[in-house]
Amino acid sequence: MEESRRKHRILMVSDFFYPNFGGVESHIYYLSQCLLKRGHKVVIMSHAYGNRTGVRYITNNLKVYYIPWRPFLMQNTLPTFYLTLPIIRTILIREKISIVHGHQAFSTLCHESLMHARTMGCKVVFTDHSLYGFADPGSIHMNKILQFTLADIDHAICVSHTSKENTVLRSGIKPETVFVVPNAVDTAMFTPAPTQLARDEVVIVVISRLVYRKGADLLVEVIPEVCRLFPHVRFIIGGDGPKRVRLEEMREKFSLQDRVEMLGAVPHSQVRSVLISGHIFLNSSLTEAFCIAILEAASCGLLTVSTRVGGVPEVLPEDMIVLAEPAPQDMLRAIEQAIDMLPNIDPQIMHSRMKSYYSWHDVAKRTEIVYDCVMDSSNKSILERLPRYLICGAWAGKIFCLVMIVNFILWRLLEFFQPAESIEEVPDMASMCNHEDDN
Amino acid sequence: MKNGRDSHDTYKYVRTDTSTLDKVIDVHDVYVKRSKLRVLFSYIGRLILLANMSLLLIEKDKLSIVSFWRLFLGVVSAKLLQYKPIKKVMVDGSVTFPPINYIRSGVAAIHIERPPLFQSLTDCGRIDRKFIQMGKILKPVLNECVTPVTCYWSLVLVLRDDDQLALVFQKLQPPIKILVPVWKALCKSTNLEDHSHSLK
Numbered sequence: 358m359e360e361s362r363r364k365h366r367i368l369m370v371s372d373f374f375y376p377n378f379g380g381v382e383s384h385i386y387y388l389s390q391c392l393l394k395r396g397h398k399v400v401i402m403s404h405a406y407g408n409r410t411g412v413r414y415i416t417n418n419l420k421v422y423y424i425p426w427r428p429f430l431m432q433n434t435l436p437t438f439y440l441t442l443p444i445i446r447t448i449l450i451r452e453k454i455s456i457v458h459g460h461q462a463f464s465t466l467c468h469e470s471l472m473h474a475r476t477m478g479c480k481v482v483f484t485d486h487s488l489y490g491f492a493d494p495g496s497i498h499m500n501k502i503l504q505f506t507l508a509d510i511d512h513a514i515c516v517s518h519t520s521k522e523n524t525v526l527r528s529g530i531k532p533e534t535v536f537v538v539p540n541a542v543d544t545a546m547f548t549p550a551p552t553q554l555a556r557d558e559v560v561i562v563v564i565s566r567l568v569y570r571k572g573a574d575l576l577v578e579v580i581p582e583v584c585r586l587f588p589h590v591r592f593i594i595g596g597d598g599p600k601r602v603r604l605e606e607m608r609e610k611f612s613l614q615d616r617v618e619m620l621g622a623v624p625h626s627q628v629r630s631v632l633i634s635g636h637i638f639l640n641s642s643l644t645e646a647f648c649i650a651i652l653e654a655a656s657c658g659l660l661t662v663s664t665r666v667g668g669v670p671e672v673l674p675e676d677m678i679v680l681a682e683p684a685p686q687d688m689l690r691a692i693e694q695a696i697d698m699l700p701n702i703d704p705q706i707m708h709s710r711m712k713s714y715y716s717w718h719d720v721a722k723r724t725e726i727v728y729d730c731v732m733d734s735s736n737k738s739i740l741e742r743l744p745r746y747l748i749c750g751a752w753a754g755k756i757f758c759l760v761m762i763v764n765f766i767l768w769r770l771l772e773f774f775q776p777a778e779s780i781e782e783v784p785d786m787a788s789m790c791n792h793e794d795d796n
Numbered sequence: 797m798k799n800g801r802d803s804h805d806t807y808k809y810v811r812t813d814t815s816t817l818d819k820v821i822d823v824h825d826v827y828v829k830r831s832k833l834r835v836l837f838s839y840i841g842r843l844i845l846l847a848n849m850s851l852l853l854i855e856k857d858k859l860s861i862v863s864f865w866r867l868f869l870g871v872v873s874a875k876l877l878q879y880k881p882i883k884k885v886m887v888d889g890s891v892t893f894p895p896i897n898y899i900r901s902g903v904a905a906i907h908i909e910r911p912p913l914f915q916s917l918t919d920c921g922r923i924d925r926k927f928i929q930m931g932k933i934l935k936p937v938l939n940e941c942v943t944p945v946t947c948y949w950s951l952v953l954v955l956r957d958d959d960q961l962a963l964v965f966q967k968l969q970p971p972i973k974i975l976v977p978v979w980k981a982l983c984k985s986t987n988l989e990d991h992s993h994s995l996k
Contacts, residue, residue: 412940412947425944443945451947781949781972783940 365728366398366453370470371460372433374403375415378625380649381461381486384540391721393417398785400452402445404434404466422448426466436465438760439767445473446771450780456728458482459506462489462499468506475509475742476764480731483507484514484538485524488646488667500527501750505757508745511731514538514724516647517668523646529749538723539671541715542652549658549704550633557589559696562635562659564595564623564650565642572641572664573600578685579641580604581611583692590696591616592639595623595631632657636702637695643683645669651678656711658704662688662695677707739765806831809974811981824978826970834879841877845870932956936964936982938975951975953982 369389373381389399394417401421410425424444429435448454457474459467462485471481483506490496507513507528513535515521525532554560561583565571576594583590594604594617601619608617623631632638638654640663647668651661655677663669665680672678679698681691739761746757808827848870852863934954939961941950948969952961964978 411942422942422947424942440944444942444947447946 362395362725363729363732364396364398365725365732366455367392367400367728368449368452368454368457368470368474369399369401369460370403370457370464370467372404372428372464372466373461374401374421376406376409377432380540380647383649384484384486385460387541387543387717388721388724389419390417391717392724393419394718395721395725397725398452400448400454402448402466402470404428420452431463433464434466436469438469439764441466441469442473442476442764442767443771445470446477446768447780449474449477449479450777451783453782454479456480456482456731458484460484461486462503463487468502471506471510472761472764473768476739476761476768478736480511480734482512482514482727482731483510484516485520486516486646488520488523488644489527491527501753503528504749504753505746505760508749508757509742509761510534511734512536512727514727516540517671519668519671520646523667536723536727538720538727539715540647540649540652541717541720542649542656542711543717544656544708544712544715547629547632547653547656549708553704554634554636556636556699559587559590559637559699560593560635561590561637561639561662561692562593562595562632562654563639563641564628564631565640567594567596567598567600567604569600570643571598572643572683573598573603575641575643575664575683575685575688576639577603577607579688579692580617581607581613582685582689584611584613584616586689586693587696590692591618593618593620593631593635595620595628597622628653629657632659635659636699637662637692639692640664640669641683641688642666642669648672652711652715656708658702658707660695660698660702662691664688677710807968807970807974809970809977811977813981824981826965826968826974826978828968831879837877838879841874845874928953928955928962930985932958933982933986936979936986937961938972938979949975951979951982 369385371381371385373379374385375382385401389401392399399419401419403421403423405423405425405427410423413421413423415421424441426434426441434441449457454474457470457479459471459481460483461467467483471483474481485503489499491500503524504527507524507530510530511534513524513530515524515535515537516539518537521532521535521537524530525535563576565573567573577600580592584592592613601621604617604619608614608619620631632654636659638651638659638661640648640651640654640661642648642664643666645667648663651663651669651672654661655673661673661678663678663680664683666683669678670680676698679691679695681687743758743761746761747754749757806829808829810825810827812823812825848866852859852867855863932955934956937952937954939950939952941948949972950969951964953964955962964982
């Protein structure tokens with residue numbers, strides 16, 4: 358049964374990839390590595406980062422195209438609608454791609470790639486990694502773009518059931534086309550400290566970007582109260598951002614310099630060493646689709662205290678996490694409860710349980726099922742697909758149809774001036790290496 | 797003597813590979829087919845420029861800023877549509893074996909020939925030559941290049957003590973099936989050179 362599974366040729370597309378570090382970046386990297394191990398061909402496409410442009414090969418011959426389109430806002434390429442069609446078409450043909458898998462709703466490269474891939478008749482999959490609102494102008498705009506992209510998609514993946522609900526409501530796609538495949542954690546990298554920490558002093562670790570979304574303002578309210586009520590508790594805060602100033606001010610105001618340690622930005626490779634210096638991990642996010650950070654903390658044997666937002670309640674069992682409403686009083690209550698639970702926590706047992714709960718190989722297996730479903734779906738011509746865009750809105754629907762028709766015409770022009778036969782296919786790296794070894 | 801040929805819509809590849817007692821001749825010729833459409837466009841560009849200049853001469857009493865703009869646009873269109881095709885690129889990896897009592901290093905020569913632009917006026921084509929010492933070549937590499945609109949293969953030489961890669965085909969983008977035999981031959985030649993150095 359294992360040997361008979363289908364092999365796919367997948368193009369992962371996102372504006373967010375190495376050398377950036379983050380949840381989306383890690384997800385793409387680990388998923389691609391595991392899919393490669395399962396015998397699929399995976400190629401990644403992102404925009405150039407500084408001098409990092411062109412074709413690069415990373416671990417296990419994972420090929421990455423850093424196309425020379427510079428980011429213009431928050432690591433996103435400039436939205437051009439049609440200018441990326443030639444390069445995306447060339448990559449899809451030369452790598453013989455069968456499935457295009459886009460990541461993250463905020464990535465313009467992802468949206469354009471999915472649009473061009475659908476025009477060319479490729480199967481597409483989209484993974485949404487974040488939750489978005491409905492009321493503010495930014496969210497309204499983003500939701501409309503998502504509606505356009507997902508109008509003609511084969512299947513979508515969300516990282517939690519809450520995220521699935523959010524995506525379905527925002528984009529209007531059918532819930533049965535959305536799969537839930539949670540993130541995972543590299544438990545080999547995030548291991549507990551070899552010796553258990555002494556419990557005479559309780560160390561609470563916070564590692565996050567210090568921005569509004571991540572609840573940095575809540576921390577400012579909570580930390581002084583915790584320090585007042587629990588004299589044996591101290592904090593380690595890793596991360597940077599615009600709210601760092603507020604935390605520094607709080608530290609000065611309440612004279613907590615010896616009880617609150619600010620580390621600044623922590624490189625991803627050093628996150629584990631910071632985590633294992635604490636007993637409790639505090640997450641104060643105001644919105645989270647999944648939260649890989651609490652997985653990493655649990656894998657290192659820390660008890661987690663987190664706000665009950667988004668998909669967080671789905672991530673860990675009740676004996677590993679204490680949930681609280683995003684309000685200072687309730688967070689105080691949760692921290693008190695966590696301190697009481699500490700004597701019952703065994704980091705090694707927690708780590709073993711995390712190993713059994715989450716694994717990137719499992720994520721790859723489940724994603725493979727989505728790919729198989731996508732490949733089984735029927736091919737439709739542009740005329741059959743256009744009505745899906747019309748239901749996106751009275752005016753928006755017509756604009757979306759026009760955009761797709763123009764895209765189709767441009768594609769046909771490209772086919773005339775540069776036929777697909779003139780684009781050379783790339784030999785597979787693995788087979789080339791075998792050929793060189795034989796020679 | 798081994799010969800090889802290959803053909804493509806735009807390129808034709810001919811290889812001459814001869815071994816004698818005192819030398820190995822290994823020449824790779826890549827012929828570029830002239831594009832009739834581009835020749836037509838280049839003539840159209842020149843016609844536009846000629847027409848603009850004639851109009852300027854006719855209207856010499858009534859010159860205005862528009863006339864100069866027209867001339868400028870004529871020059872720009874002639875320049876953009878200008879077609880100076882490369883006729884042939886030759887990669888010569890021939891190696892001459894020295895007599896036993898002294899060593900002479902082989903030389904790789906990369907020749908480029910252009911067709912006469914105005915056949916009736918001149919009969920010579922411009923030839924650009926570039927010579928690279930075989931010993932300076934660390935490794936020939938097939939490189940994938942990515943531009944904002946396309947991807948293509950190129951054959952480059954990694955040179956000793958040089959940060960820059962040397963392009964074998966400066967202005968052409970031959971297909972991979974033409975690049976591979978040239979690359980293999982260069983790899984073989986550089987291996988021979990490494991071996992001869994190790995025998996010193």
